[in-house]
Amino acid sequence: MDVLHKILVAPFIDMVAAPDFFMQVLWEGLVSGVLYALIALGFVLIYKSSRIFNFAQGIMVVFAALTLVGLHEKGVPALLAVPLTLVVMFVLAVAIERVVLRPLVNQPDVILFMATIGITLFLIGFGEMIFGGENKVMITEQLMIPTGAFTFEPFGGFLLIEQKDLTAVVGAGILVLVLLVFLNRSKMGRAIRALGDDHQAALSVGISLSTIWVLVWFIAGIIALATGIVWGARAGVSFALEVIAFKALPVLMLGGLESVTGAIVGGLAIGVLEKLFEIYWGQPLMGGNTETWFAFVFALIILLFRPQGLFGEKIIERV
Amino acid sequence: MKYRVKTALLGAALGLGTILAVPLASAQESIYAPNLSYRTGPFAATGIPLMNGQRDYIMMLNERDGGVNGVKIDFDECETGYSTEKGVECYEKTKSKAVVTQPWSTGITLQVLPKTNVDKIPILAPGYGFSPMSDGKVFQWAFNPPASYWDGASMMLNHISGGDLDSLKGKKVALLHLDHPFGKEPIPLFETLAAKHGFEFLPIPVGLKEMQNQSSQWLQVRREKPDYVLMWGWGAMNAGAITEAIKTRYPMDQFIGIWWSGHDGDLQAVGEKGKGYKSISWSVPMNDAPVMADVKKYVVDAGKSLLDKPEDMDTVFYQRGLLISMILVEGIRSAQNEFDTKVVTAEQLRWGLENLKIDDARIAELGMTGMIAPFSTSCADHTGHSGAWMLEWDGTKFVTASDMLTADQSVIKPLEAAKAAEYATANAPWPVNEDCKM
Numbered sequence: 001m002d003v004l005h006k007i008l009v010a011p012f013i014d015m016v017a018a019p020d021f022f023m024q025v026l027w028e029g030l031v032s033g034v035l036y037a038l039i040a041l042g043f044v045l046i047y048k049s050s051r052i053f054n055f056a057q058g059i060m061v062v063f064a065a066l067t068l069v070g071l072h073e074k075g076v077p078a079l080l081a082v083p084l085t086l087v088v089m090f091v092l093a094v095a096i097e098r099v100v101l102r103p104l105v106n107q108p109d110v111i112l113f114m115a116t117i118g119i120t121l122f123l124i125g126f127g128e129m130i131f132g133g134e135n136k137v138m139i140t141e142q143l144m145i146p147t148g149a150f151t152f153e154p155f156g157g158f159l160l161i162e163q164k165d166l167t168a169v170v171g172a173g174i175l176v177l178v179l180l181v182f183l184n185r186s187k188m189g190r191a192i193r194a195l196g197d198d199h200q201a202a203l204s205v206g207i208s209l210s211t212i213w214v215l216v217w218f219i220a221g222i223i224a225l226a227t228g229i230v231w232g233a234r235a236g237v238s239f240a241l242e243v244i245a246f247k248a249l250p251v252l253m254l255g256g257l258e259s260v261t262g263a264i265v266g267g268l269a270i271g272v273l274e275k276l277f278e279i280y281w282g283q284p285l286m287g288g289n290t291e292t293w294f295a296f297v298f299a300l301i302i303l304l305f306r307p308q309g310l311f312g313e314k315i316i317e318r319v
Numbered sequence: 320m321k322y323r324v325k326t327a328l329l330g331a332a333l334g335l336g337t338i339l340a341v342p343l344a345s346a347q348e349s350i351y352a353p354n355l356s357y358r359t360g361p362f363a364a365t366g367i368p369l370m371n372g373q374r375d376y377i378m379m380l381n382e383r384d385g386g387v388n389g390v391k392i393d394f395d396e397c398e399t400g401y402s403t404e405k406g407v408e409c410y411e412k413t414k415s416k417a418v419v420t421q422p423w424s425t426g427i428t429l430q431v432l433p434k435t436n437v438d439k440i441p442i443l444a445p446g447y448g449f450s451p452m453s454d455g456k457v458f459q460w461a462f463n464p465p466a467s468y469w470d471g472a473s474m475m476l477n478h479i480s481g482g483d484l485d486s487l488k489g490k491k492v493a494l495l496h497l498d499h500p501f502g503k504e505p506i507p508l509f510e511t512l513a514a515k516h517g518f519e520f521l522p523i524p525v526g527l528k529e530m531q532n533q534s535s536q537w538l539q540v541r542r543e544k545p546d547y548v549l550m551w552g553w554g555a556m557n558a559g560a561i562t563e564a565i566k567t568r569y570p571m572d573q574f575i576g577i578w579w580s581g582h583d584g585d586l587q588a589v590g591e592k593g594k595g596y597k598s599i600s601w602s603v604p605m606n607d608a609p610v611m612a613d614v615k616k617y618v619v620d621a622g623k624s625l626l627d628k629p630e631d632m633d634t635v636f637y638q639r640g641l642l643i644s645m646i647l648v649e650g651i652r653s654a655q656n657e658f659d660t661k662v663v664t665a666e667q668l669r670w671g672l673e674n675l676k677i678d679d680a681r682i683a684e685l686g687m688t689g690m691i692a693p694f695s696t697s698c699a700d701h702t703g704h705s706g707a708w709m710l711e712w713d714g715t716k717f718v719t720a721s722d723m724l725t726a727d728q729s730v731i732k733p734l735e736a737a738k739a740a741e742y743a744t745a746n747a748p749w750p751v752n753e754d755c756k757m
Contacts (some may be wrong), residue, residue, distance in 0.1 A: 018542075021538075021541070021542060024538065024541075025538060028534040028535070028538060032532060032534065128359055128363075132367070133358055133359055133360075133363030133364060133366075134363070134367055134584055135364035135555065135558060135584045135585065137588045160568075162566060231531060231532075234562060235530070235532075235555055235558045235562050235588070236364075236555065236558045236585075236588045238361070238555055239359065239360060239361060239364075240360075240361035240362070240530060240531060240555030241531065241555075242361070243361055243527060243528050243530075244528065244531065246528055247528060275535060275538075279538055279539070283535075283539050287522070287524070288523060288524055288535075288536070288539065289498050289524040289525070289529070291528075291529055291535060292498070292527075292529065
């Protein structure tokens with residue numbers, strides 16, 4: 001009975017008893033969710049256009065952030081370092097298309113997946129050779145990202161919202177909106193979607209596979225840079241950032257690999273729910289650190305009912 | 320024709336002889352000491368300065384003195400990326416020639432611990448590994464001088480309680496730790512001391528994937544309001560925790576890290592805001608120590624170091640790396656003297672590590688006065704249980720902020736013996752050195 005009380009009643013009493021703390025938990029969950037959604041978006045875009053699960057998305061985040069900080073360390077002004085980093089990410093996208101993807105056209109999906117593992121290993125070695133493995137400080141202030149905090153006193157309590165987190169949420173929101181408009185309204189965006197639906201049909205109407213692949217890998221590079229800035233501002237830029245890519249896996253399971261909306265909704269849902277579960281159930285009842293598994297279990301439960309994820313395409317294959 | 324064939328055969332024989340003889344000669348004239356390093360991966364930022372320090376000390380000795388008693392140390396690195404699986408591979412790869420294994424991770428240490436009994440290679444894990452390894456009767460091949468994690472935990476509590484642990488009664492002490500064998504290592508001692516002295520102990524684990532986003536852990540800190548937060552952090556976890564502590568507005572003077580959570584690079588990320596953060600440390604940076612001048616002269620200025628810039632010598636972790644290699648070299652030197660040989664074997668080095676005498680006079684001879692506290696090891700004590708100091712971040716660098724602290728051995732020793740015996744029973748048949756008197 002006591003256990004049931006701890007699971008079904010006590011957490012909600014805690015939420016009501018300290019509403020300011022509850023609001024802080026929700027905010028932190030929302031910020032985490034935005035960050036997860038950003039990483040997941042990178043995966044979705046590439047999968048949508050080429051059916052490749054891009055294992056290299058995590059290292060692209062590291063590579064983009066290190067390039068930005070590295071350029072600034074070499075004396076390049078921060079605001080110039082951003083477009084220069086984008087140029088580097090564009091060159092990387094062209095190189096990946098020419099050297100890795102083009103020779104593997106028409107190969108099974110697993111071959112392309114393995115190729116992205118190869119890209120990961122290359123970027124780890126190449127990045128360490130150029131930038132070293134030491135932790136670097138993100139140039140948050142130089143990028144004019146505010147570093148202060150807003151404090152509120154809801155219900156006589158205390159709520160703190162860091163300006164850089166707020167900037168991340170707003171910035172990510174704008175990035176997502178631009179992407180949605182681009183994918184749905186522009187000619188190139190529609191070409192990306194067409195390629196994702198049917199390669200051969202898309203090619204037959206004159207859509208260039210190589211151009212689209214360069215484009216999506218470049219967009220994934222832009223997302224990687226945005227993700228790298230946001231995450232790097234929290235705890236520095238190092239190769240440890242690579243592991244955050246794994247946080248996107250349950251988001252993809254939940255949202256579906258082909259859906260931009262799924263990545264956003266899935267990211268936000270997992271961010272908020274895992275935070276609520278950790279604080280109100282995980283820490284008091286299980287000793288904490290439930291965030292390492294909660295999202296996977298949650299996504300698995302959803303998959304039991306919707307195998308294609310919340311927003312994934314239902315594929316009916318006739319035998 | 321015959322002459323040509325003969326000449327060719329003779330030439331080939333000589334060539335082959337030379338090829339075979341060169342490595343044979345060099346093998347006889349050097350001591351192979353591999354390091355299971357991690358300059359890559361999520362923990363590289365904290366690994367690199369330590370590995371650089373270790374490497375540069377050995378290189379300085381090879382350059383300045385021609386090695387140890389005239390024998391060069393063949394210092395080799397095998398990259399593990401802090402992965403336990405890769406660490407075990409590195410151990411297997413290097414063990415045939417190695418006189419020592421330096422596993423550099425508590426996880427790897429625990430994995431290779433049983434193997435070293437069979438392979439008869441000493442494990443040298445300065446300031447890390449499994450704390451009960453101190454019990455030399457049970458762990459004949461494992462050494463963790465000069466201080467174990469339990470020593471570190473005890474010294475931290477001594478510091479915050481002003482030497483009277485009973486004064487912590489009714490207070491709450493949180494342990495923010497990496498959810499990894501390293502991070503869990505001090506828990507048995509904290510639990511024992513909490514039960515004995517009546518303070519509340521609250522472990523807060525941080526998963527590997529959560530190292531850079533610890534908002535949940537620090538929300539727990541905000542809710543639980545611990546009087547002190549002690550940290551067993553490594554790699555990106557340190558910078559993540561300090562950033563969150565600042566954000567949560569947790570008082571920095573109530574936040575203390577173990578010696579691996581006191582890396583200059585982690586604190587530089589927060590600068591002034593991290594002022595007051597402390598880290599217990601068995602090593603103290605002494606930029607003007609004579610040994611530093613020699614390392615600079617023979618290695619750094621000679622362009623043989625892997626340091627990015629010479630100023631990186633003035634950091635806690637680089638100088639701790641020098642001390643770690645010093646401990647290995649003193650073990651080798653001790654074995655050379657005892658066995659009257661130059662190229663020591665792994666078994667002879669085991670004796671050397673068991674008979675370390677690092678007193679004040681020896682520390683001065685080594686040009687390391689003030690960098691490390693004196694300690695000695697024995698058959699029964701493979702740690703030495705040296706003292707340590709609190710280092711405090713002043714906004715730009717770590718400075719010494721306490722007199723030398725010591726650990727409470729009256730609690731640690733019985734716990735070490737109990738846990739060592741527990742380990743031996745769980746891994747039976749486990750060889751025990753019955754000749755070793757406790």
